[in-house]
Amino acid sequence: MLYVALVHAPVYNKNMETITSSITNLDIHDIARCAATYGARSYYIVHPSPAQQELTRRIMGFWQEGIGATYNPDRREAFVRVKLAADLAEVRDEIHRELGDGERKVYQVATDARLYPNTVDYADLRARMEKGDDAYLLVFGTGSGIVSEEIRRSDYILRPIYGPGTYNHLSVRSAAAIILDRLCGR
Numbered sequence: 001m002l003y004v005a006l007v008h009a010p011v012y013n014k015n016m017e018t019i020t021s022s023i024t025n026l027d028i029h030d031i032a033r034c035a036a037t038y039g040a041r042s043y044y045i046v047h048p049s050p051a052q053q054e055l056t057r058r059i060m061g062f063w064q065e066g067i068g069a070t071y072n073p074d075r076r077e078a079f080v081r082v083k084l085a086a087d088l089a090e091v092r093d094e095i096h097r098e099l100g101d102g103e104r105k106v107y108q109v110a111t112d113a114r115l116y117p118n119t120v121d122y123a124d125l126r127a128r129m130e131k132g133d134d135a136y137l138l139v140f141g142t143g144s145g146i147v148s149e150e151i152r153r154s155d156y157i158l159r160p161i162y163g164p165g166t167y168n169h170l171s172v173r174s175a176a177a178i179i180l181d182r183l184c185g186r
Contacts (some may be wrong), residue, residue: 001104001135002184004035005044005091006172007128007150008052010090011143021142023052028059028082029075030173031140036078038140041098044083044091089149095135105136110154111179112145113168119159122182129183138179140172152186 002062006027009020014031023045035043045056060079062068084092095106109125129136139146139154151157161170161178168180 001101001133002038002040002129003042003044003091003095003137004031004040004044004134004176004180005085005088005104005137005139005145006031006045006108006176007088007139007141008045008143009087010147010150011141012145012147014144016144019143020149022047023047025055025059027142027173028056029063029078031054031176032078032082034173034177034180035081038180039178041083042095044085044094046085046088047089048086056084058160091137093102094113095110095137099135104134107155108137108139108153109156110139110146110151111158111160111175112141112151113170113175114145116151119157121159122179125156125158126183138183139164140176140179142172168172 008023009019011021013019032043047053047056060082063072063075064079083094085094090096092106092108096102100107125136139150158179160168161175162168
């Protein structure tokens, strides 16, 4: 059982200062479509600002109820699983309420472009996900990544995505697509 979260606060900027990043239209759309394609139960957009949450609701409303829903029904289908939360604790609490039984564990899986000593490979995590009945919350960060405190709070940290060169700064949309395919693709 897979859940996806995109965190906007607290995250790092390029100078490794803790910030809150803005929600972007493309992140909402593209990650919602990836989450739907790879069978995630929910895609949480995590942002503490009520104004940013309202902006997201307006964008989603256009594609769920407005002319966009008629124009592009596939987008509407992808947006059904999009939810808003102020922080990751709210996301975890909601997942626990949804599961309800108290027997299934919710594992938090952090993603980052930096390497940590306790990283896991995609094949290992995929095997764990396929074996059990537990839930996995796959957490992506905006800006220059999730703050280290939240990374350390995670049960697993996925290995960074590497290309053949030294450049390593994918958009979160690209990283989400690659990671979801590695964990859930056929």
